[in-house]
Amino acid sequence: MGTEQHPRASSGYWYPEHEHPTSVDVLNLLRRYRAAEAAMRARTRSSMAMGETDLLALRLLLQAQRRGEVLRQRDLGTALGIASPSVTALVDRLVRSGHVRREPHPDDRRATIVVPTTDTDHEVRATLGAMHRRMIDVVDGLDDDERRAVASFFDRMIAAVEHLDVHEAPAKATITAD
Amino acid sequence: MGTEQHPRASSGYWYPEHEHPTSVDVLNLLRRYRAAEAAMRARTRSSMAMGETDLLALRLLLQAQRRGEVLRQRDLGTALGIASPSVTALVDRLVRSGHVRREPHPDDRRATIVVPTTDTDHEVRATLGAMHRRMIDVVDGLDDDERRAVASFFDRMIAAVEHLDVHEAPAKATITAD
DNA sequence: TTACTTAGTTCGTCGATCGAAATATAGCAC
DNA sequence: GTGCTATATTTCGATCGACGAACTAAGTAA
Numbered sequence: 001m002g003t004e005q006h007p008r009a010s011s012g013y014w015y016p017e018h019e020h021p022t023s024v025d026v027l028n029l030l031r032r033y034r035a036a037e038a039a040m041r042a043r044t045r046s047s048m049a050m051g052e053t054d055l056l057a058l059r060l061l062l063q064a065q066r067r068g069e070v071l072r073q074r075d076l077g078t079a080l081g082i083a084s085p086s087v088t089a090l091v092d093r094l095v096r097s098g099h100v101r102r103e104p105h106p107d108d109r110r111a112t113i114v115v116p117t118t119d120t121d122h123e124v125r126a127t128l129g130a131m132h133r134r135m136i137d138v139v140d141g142l143d144d145d146e147r148r149a150v151a152s153f154f155d156r157m158i159a160a161v162e163h164l165d166v167h168e169a170p171a172k173a174t175i176t177a178d
Numbered sequence: 179m180g181t182e183q184h185p186r187a188s189s190g191y192w193y194p195e196h197e198h199p200t201s202v203d204v205l206n207l208l209r210r211y212r213a214a215e216a217a218m219r220a221r222t223r224s225s226m227a228m229g230e231t232d233l234l235a236l237r238l239l240l241q242a243q244r245r246g247e248v249l250r251q252r253d254l255g256t257a258l259g260i261a262s263p264s265v266t267a268l269v270d271r272l273v274r275s276g277h278v279r280r281e282p283h284p285d286d287r288r289a290t291i292v293v294p295t296t297d298t299d300h301e302v303r304a305t306l307g308a309m310h311r312r313m314i315d316v317v318d319g320l321d322d323d324e325r326r327a328v329a330s331f332f333d334r335m336i337a338a339v340e341h342l343d344v345h346e347a348p349a350k351a352t353i354t355a356d
Numbered sequence: 357t358t359a360c361t362t363a364g365t366t367c368g369t370c371g372a373t374c375g376a377a378a379t380a381t382a383g384c385a386c
Numbered sequence: 387g388t389g390c391t392a393t394a395t396t397t398c399g400a401t402c403g404a405c406g407a408a409c410t411a412a413g414t415a416a
Contacts, residue, residue, distance in 0.1 A: 021329035023317040029332035034215075036339045042259070051372075074394060081220070086373055088396055093372090110381045110394045134338035138331070139201040146327035151199035153320065153328045154207035160312035161214040229403070252363060264404050266365055271403090288363045288412045 044127055050097065053080055057090055058099060061116045062124060070113040072105060099123075222305055228275065231258055235268055236277060239294045240302060248291040250283060277301075 021029075045055050060079055064071045071079075077087040091114055094100040099120045105111035142150065199207075223233050238257055242249045249257075255265040269292055272278040277298045283289035320328065 020322050021325050023314065023320075023325070026317050026320070026325055026329050026332070027314070029329055029336070033332045033336050033339070036336045037212075040339045053372080072394075082372095083374060084395065085375080085397080089372070105394090108382075108394080112395075131339060131341065134341060135205070135335060136201065138334045138338050139204050141334075142201075142204070142327070142331065144198050145323065146331065147199050147201070147204055149320070149324035149327040150331045151204050151207055153316070153324065154204070154211045156316045156319075157313060158207070158211050158214045160316050161211070161218050161309060163309065163312070231403075250363075260403090261405060262364065263366080263406080267403070283363090286363080286413075290364075 040131065047127060048123065050093070053082065054090060054093060056080060057094065058116065058120060058124065061100060061114060062121060065116055065121075070105075070115070072108075072111040072113050074111065076114065218309065225305060226301065228271070231260065232268060232271060234258060235272065236294065236298060236302065239278060239292060240299060243294055243299075248283075248293070250286075250289045250291050252289065254292060 041052065041055070045052060048055065050058075057076055057080060060076065061071060073087045073091055074084065076090070077084050080087075080090075082090070091100065091102065094114075095102060099117060101115050101117060102112045103115055105113050139147075219230065219233070223230060226233065228236075235254055235258060238254065239249060251265045251269055252262065254268070255262050258265075258268075260268070269278065269280065272292075273280060277295060279293050279295060280290045281293055283291050317325070
């Protein structure tokens, strides 16, 4: 696809004052990315006429299918952080809309597994495929150093957010807490 | 390996196979970051006993306050993408919980502005302050090249996600009652 | 003035979640 | 085997947060 690989691609304003982005620029971009992603999810979910959780569930099911695994309702509930009655209702909705089927678990007769229909796979690919393609293009366009920088950035941001043990560094940083 | 990275790589597994992260590694880290952030928001929201939208509204109000601006209910509704009756209910909840006050708009007597209480500012800082400091430390710890790489990565990812045109109309959840 | 628009509220409803209790199966101890 | 406990799911009843429609009050334009 003709996705531009130039460093200055895309959307918007660069860093007006300086040649390099500042820390604040980076945090703002992170915020903007988060907002863009949330907006995208809102579009998808309204285009597929379903809620956030339903869409998330569908993604989990398709991923599992791709890995040759099956998910029980219980697994869905755990992964999504919702209680089992909510899973029942969730799967009811997805069955009603034709996105999944319920099937008996091969080994455990108490359990039902949830299987996405082939139509679902097509639909999700049609809806998200182009965007995923563009995202992958972006990542593939990074050179080794950039990829390392981005990976390490995320790794440390995850730690910061999860509040695993943190080596306390001098907290100079001005508060831009939003 | 000349690339002993940074003080601590924090959370977890590095790239098992290779010296450098692959594109897939980067996308996985992005996913993990997103999940970590969502989990954090869930913790905050339960620790402050409020829903996602309420928390988002509070953030907007505090940001506006810091910029010396005031928000009308209408502004909140627009920013949050909810209808005006929902804003009324939202502000009702926040007033009841003591997080905001309603005040008459200085110029437009139809409008009410919503002002966060000082306690709210303290509470949010107490809840999120440490985490924000850790995030800022991470960004401040990047050198120029890394910062540039991360910034450009986000800039292009935003473009990839926002990319307005939606080609294939999805098959509109046809009920394939299986 | 009259007519229209905008800000916010009230009301009734809907959809998605929850906890508690019911049902069926699984697995273990004896 | 019989019993006891744990697990997977469902049903029920309640709550919470959003919505549209209809309303009041205030600004705006003819």
